[in-house]
Amino acid sequence: xxxxxxxxxxxxxxxxxxxxxxxxxxxxxxxxxxxxxxxxxxxxxxxxxxxxxxxxxxxxxxxxxxxxxxxxxxxxxxxxxxxxxxxxxxxxxxxxxxxxxxxxxxxxxxxxxxxxxxxxxxxxxxxxxxxxxxxxxxxxxxxxxxxxxxxxxxxxxxxxxxxxxxxxxxxxxxxxxxxxxxxxxxxxxxxxxxxxxxxxxxxxxxxxxxxxxxxxxxxxxxxxxxxxxxxxxxxxxxxxxxxxxxxxxxxxxxxxxxxxxxxxxxxxxxxxxxxxxxxxxxxxxxxxxxxxxxxxxxxxxxxxxxxxxxxxxxxxxxxxxxxxxxxxxxxxxxxxxxxxxxxxxxxxxxxxxxxxxxxxxxxxxxxxxxxxxxxxxxxxxxxxxxxxxxxxxxxxxxxxxxxxxxxxxxxxxxxxxxxxxxxxxxxxxxxxxxxxxxxxxxxxxxxxxxxxxxxxxxxxxxxxxxxxxxxxxxxxxxxxxxxxxxxxxxxxxxxxxxxxxxxxxxxxxxxxxxxxxxxxxxxxxxxxxxxxxxxxxxxxxxxxxxxxxxxxxxxxxxxxxxxxxxxxxxxxxxxxxxxxxxxxxxxxxxxxxxxxxxxxxxxxxxxxxxxxxxxxxx
Amino acid sequence: xxxxxxxxxxxxxxxxxxxxxxxxxxxxxxxxxxxxxxxxxxxxxxxxxxxxxxxxxxxxxxxxxxxxxxxxxxxxxxxxxxxxxxxxxxxxxxxxxxxxxxxxxxxxxxxxxxxxxxxxxxxxxxxxxxxxxxxxxxxxxxxxxxxxxxxxxxxxxxxxxxxxxxxxxxxxxxxxxxxxxxxxxxxxxxxxxxxxxxxxxxxxxxxxxxxxxxxxxxxxxxxxxxxxxxxxxxxxxxxxxxxxxxxxxxxxxxxxxxxxxxxxxxxxxxxxxxxxxxxxxxxxxxxxxxxxxxxxxxxxxxxxxxxxxxxxxxxxxxxxxxxxxxxxxxxxxxxxxxxxxxxxxxxxxxxxxxxxxxxxxxxxxxxxx
Numbered sequence: 009x010x011x012x013x014x015x016x017x018x019x020x021x022x023x024x025x026x027x028x029x030x031x032x033x034x035x036x037x038x039x040x041x042x043x044x045x046x047x048x049x050x051x052x053x054x055x056x057x058x059x060x061x062x063x064x065x066x067x068x069x070x071x072x073x074x075x076x077x078x079x080x081x082x083x084x085x086x087x088x089x090x091x092x093x094x095x096x097x098x099x100x101x102x103x104x105x106x107x108x109x110x111x112x113x114x115x116x117x118x119x120x121x122x123x124x125x126x127x128x129x130x131x132x133x134x135x136x137x138x139x140x141x142x143x144x145x146x147x148x149x150x151x152x153x154x155x156x157x158x159x160x161x162x163x164x165x166x167x168x169x170x171x172x173x174x175x176x177x178x179x180x181x182x183x184x185x186x187x188x189x190x191x192x193x194x195x196x197x198x199x200x201x202x203x204x205x206x207x208x209x210x211x212x213x214x215x216x217x218x219x220x221x222x223x224x225x226x227x228x229x230x231x232x233x234x235x236x237x238x239x240x241x242x243x244x245x246x247x248x249x250x251x252x253x254x255x256x257x258x259x260x261x262x263x264x265x266x267x268x269x270x271x272x273x274x275x276x277x278x279x280x281x282x283x284x285x286x287x288x289x290x291x292x293x294x295x296x297x298x299x300x301x302x303x304x305x306x307x308x309x310x311x312x313x314x315x316x317x318x319x320x321x322x323x324x325x326x327x328x329x330x331x332x333x334x335x336x337x338x339x340x341x342x343x344x345x346x347x348x349x350x351x352x353x354x355x356x357x358x359x360x361x362x363x364x365x366x367x368x369x370x371x372x373x374x375x376x377x378x379x380x381x382x383x384x385x386x387x388x389x390x391x392x393x394x395x396x397x398x399x400x401x402x403x404x405x406x407x408x409x410x411x412x413x414x415x416x417x418x419x420x421x422x423x424x425x426x427x428x429x430x431x432x433x434x435x436x437x438x439x440x441x442x443x444x445x446x447x448x449x450x451x452x453x454x455x456x457x458x459x460x461x462x463x464x465x466x467x468x469x470x471x472x473x474x475x476x477x478x479x480x481x482x483x484x485x486x487x488x489x490x491x492x493x494x495x496x497x498x499x500x501x502x503x504x505x506x507x508x509x510x511x512x513x514x515x516x517x518x519x520x521x522x523x524x525x526x527x528x529x530x531x532x533x534x535x536x537x538x539x540x541x542x543x544x545x546x547x548x549x550x551x552x553x554x555x556x557x558x559x560x561x562x563x564x565x566x567x568x569x570x571x572x573x574x575x576x577x578x579x580x581x582x583x584x585x586x587x588x589x590x591x592x593x594x595x596x597x598x599x600x601x602x603x604x605x606x607x608x609x610x611x612x613x614x615x616x617x618x619x620x621x622x623x624x625x626x
Numbered sequence: 627x628x629x630x631x632x633x634x635x636x637x638x639x640x641x642x643x644x645x646x647x648x649x650x651x652x653x654x655x656x657x658x659x660x661x662x663x664x665x666x667x668x669x670x671x672x673x674x675x676x677x678x679x680x681x682x683x684x685x686x687x688x689x690x691x692x693x694x695x696x697x698x699x700x701x702x703x704x705x706x707x708x709x710x711x712x713x714x715x716x717x718x719x720x721x722x723x724x725x726x727x728x729x730x731x732x733x734x735x736x737x738x739x740x741x742x743x744x745x746x747x748x749x750x751x752x753x754x755x756x757x758x759x760x761x762x763x764x765x766x767x768x769x770x771x772x773x774x775x776x777x778x779x780x781x782x783x784x785x786x787x788x789x790x791x792x793x794x795x796x797x798x799x800x801x802x803x804x805x806x807x808x809x810x811x812x813x814x815x816x817x818x819x820x821x822x823x824x825x826x827x828x829x830x831x832x833x834x835x836x837x838x839x840x841x842x843x844x845x846x847x848x849x850x851x852x853x854x855x856x857x858x859x860x861x862x863x864x865x866x867x868x869x870x871x872x873x874x875x876x877x878x879x880x881x882x883x884x885x886x887x888x889x890x891x892x893x894x895x896x897x898x899x900x901x902x903x904x905x906x907x908x909x910x911x912x913x914x915x916x917x918x919x920x921x922x923x924x925x926x927x928x929x930x931x932x933x934x935x936x937x938x939x940x941x942x943x944x945x946x947x948x949x950x951x952x953x954x955x956x957x958x959x960x961x962x963x964x965x966x967x968x969x970x971x972x973x974x975x976x977x978x979x980x981x982x983x984x985x986x987x988x989x990x991x992x993x994x995x
Contacts, residue, residue, distance in 0.1 A: 546896075548739055552907065577636075
């Protein structure tokens, strides 16, 4: 026997003398546990706070005399029986409400609200939650479910987020046309019945809490409220306009896959899962942000990633209490170890293949809905300076790129400062012919070298920033105008020396060669500090700058992993730091991530060379 | 010391090498030549041997109290009152050395690159990064030392090799210099230069390896520094004739200045400044943090970081106390170099002897710690 009919029978009780005894005893003997309130409350006893009772009274007055008996007549027996089951219609119980009854409407919260069997009340609740009819994004469509007898219902969905075709075909059509059959179940089981037999949607949930329902409707799902049922059906109908999977824009490669993440979380998880086809690849979801409740997913390989690391990532993400986390960049700032240091401690990438390779190394990927950048933790400074292409190219070419990049880093940080130091303090280092050329070039320049360097570096940064902000076509033109014409004009006007133009241009070029955007920013910023130090103290200042830079980076950590690992501290290093070994020689996963499975591949991974070597040894 | 910071043998060796070896960039090669003339390398060798012998004794003392710093051991062996007294002597010795070195480095900057800069500004620029590094902790400094050591070693080797055209091995003769007695005497007295291996005894609680390995780390560091000191002294002697060699205030700088391998590879001393100032920063931050650790353990303080600004100001004041560069050089080479070993080597060896006599130590009879 279903639970509800048992309850019904228990409430009606026996008749006659026993009936009277029962009537006296039932309120004292029978009780019902109710999770929404503390302790137990007696059946049929309205022990809600006074403010709520008043509010209910006011509601009834507003709706006039119709609310009571008229509704009973309209809805048949169900309503009549329900009137004795007051506790089923659980309303909000909030201490704040009892204190401030006059602010009820403003504080309307879905936290403890449950679906009411009365359709009218549900509609009223939704109107209050979504500020209808002011809010034009919410659509409530009333209709009748073609059952015998017909039942009134309505659907709620968010215009633009939900796919109208899906709603028509998988919600409205089945309920209004195709469900024409005898009702074989009680009204309390109706929602489950419709879910199991009538609605063809691929994801349908039966929910009772408004909090969950509203969350889903806000994310493009459709809620079906049925008259008489204390449950609501939520059908997956998400279908907003989204950007298709496009090409990589900031991490372009010549060799390697070209697809990039987009703004849809589920597309992004699928892109990663497409590359790591492993049942141990876990995706866990969290909600972050009090207002927008962004979906944040973490992905990791359960049998590789360190459980301590996974726990730490979860701990940091779930502890965030903020209004909105709109992008992975915001989340990065919430979870990073050293917010005031120049160097990033979390890698962000738009390439699914890079994320896949990090996951296989035992790292954890963090995806934020609405962000085409995926975060990877933990990272070392070396992985921040690698690019995807390093691995796809043959080992010598990959290494050539790596050396080029190391040179680029040093040029970015130090070229202006070294030029300034030599020019100002250490002229003896320059061969005589060269110093004569430099002196001749600087002869007409009226400014000290440090000012000259700062002017040009500032101008370069200005061109770069302006190039990013102005629309695409003009951006390129601006770059050419800025760099060529301005530089040329500055030299001709005798404001800067031509050698400085070369220095600034080379520095700028080198800064573009750093693959990680955040890292490039860090180095560009540090460059100015180095320039100031060199301007005041020459090479001594540069050395002080280098010392501070190295020591601060050596003291930094990314999710517990030292940023300079495996050389600072020295641990077991694989053949993939600055110089990259052959892919077949990378036998172990990085030591610093403390993976559950260290071995990436056997000692002899190229099976075809194995018999030959043995034969030779014999 | 209550801490969770631990580091491995590579970082420990790097710290010891930087701490002991930094003097190669200052006046030490000249002083050792003054002491031993053409047998200077022998003076270094004898000092090194004395240093190694003392280190063996110190490591035996550390082995009696595994995982404890020399400050804690001093107190356990000598009792609380005498222990604190000895720890304060250690602290003063380390701080005075810091002050002298800070002044020497600042003077060296004036001599090499910034002749018109006021000494206080240079000392100030030294002390600020030093404070920052000490604040970041021994972990960060040890990693920086480990990462930069290969570059420093390569730089030194490059300078020595680039002078190959100027090598004149005949200038190393006579082999025994002024005779065996003064050579051996000064060899013993100048063992102070290797006395700074003492740092390993101060940092003992931070090491994530066994006592036996600690002993080997000390031996390796001393051996490494000794080899480089001998190479530098010999190259210096081979490049500059003896009378000239005793004149240079900064011998290594002079060596770098002398390089001429064609028009485009000459006078690399400015690049070399990068290396040696970097080493100076490392050495001074280690000095400040070691002084802080000694105070922390001597007075059983929960934190050392609040001490750092005070110690930096103290080092700054000590550095500016000598009237001029010559007075500073006199304090360093005529006083500290000759008597420093009493504090850094003899005193720990004495503590070891007392521990032996009083049978102190874990697993030994007497008080179990």
